[in-house]
Amino acid sequence: MGSPSGVVLNTAIDQVVAPAYWERAKTELMKNDRILRRIIPLYADDALGLPASPFVTLVRAVLSRQASRRTALRQWHQFARHHGEQPNPENIAILSSACLGQIGLPRRKAEYIIGISQHFVDGYIDVSRLQHLDNEAVIETLCAIRGVGRWTAEMFLIFNLRRADVLPLDDAALLQAISTHYFSGEPVSRFEAREVAQAWAPWCTVATWHLWRSVDAVAVHY
Incomplete structure (x- = not known):
């Protein structure tokens, strides 16, 4: 992903190495959904990239929540310029x-990031443990942290744990894409989005990623 502010992002993070399930998921989604049958081939050479560190994923997701993409990227680049692209939670936890x-x-998001870093330092966020939990248990664990809501936890499931079947129904870009491709641009409720997504299981992550790409020229990465 390019950097408008001149910060060079870690190429290992941006490297595209699809999860093992990616190709199978695309095949089954194209078989089951006529819209995805058209969209998926447009991004045949792209896929969900390698995960960043768990701390970076959460920081970037917190910055992106209820913010424009441009604003979130600018804030992340500012953060990375001062604290590194792979910041150590111990160094952030001691900041004000x-x-x-x-x-x-923003002050509130700064407080959230410091709190998250403290949870890493204290060992509350233990990725080796989270990897063995199902999706809802991971969400419940992360949502116990101040500043982490369901959407942020779902971004962690998608981009860090790379779970195959995550459907972030609170994601504005996903709802926009569903509205555009399935409802001729009419507003879409979470209920309607869930109905559409019934055809995607157990590959909701892959469907979501391709629908994101259909409305954004640059792939999202946390």
Whole structure:
């Protein structure tokens, strides 16, 4: 992913190495959904990339929540410029929200990021343990952290744990894509989106990723 601010992102993070299930999922989705049959081949050479560190995934997801893509990227680049592209949670946990505010982060999100870093330091966020939990248990664990809601936890499931069947119904871009491709641009409720997504299981992550790509020229990555 390019950087408008000149920060060079870690190429290992941006490297496209699809999950093992990716090709099978695409085949089955194209068989079961006529819209995805048209969309998926448009991105045949792209896929979900390698995960960032768990801490970076959560930081970037927190910055992206209820923010435009441009704003979230600018704030991440500011953060990375001062604290590195692979920041150590121990170095962030000792900061004040005012310190992060000085580099352009909103006060509330700065507080959330510091709190998340403390959870890493304390061992509450243990990815080796999370990997053995089902999706809902991971969401429940992460949502116990201040500033982490269901959408943020779902982004962690998709981009860090690379789970195959995650359907983020609170995601505005996904609802926009469903509206565009399945409802001729009419507003879509979460119920209607869930009905459409019944044909995607157990590959909702792959369907979601391709629908994101259909409305955004650059692949999202957390």
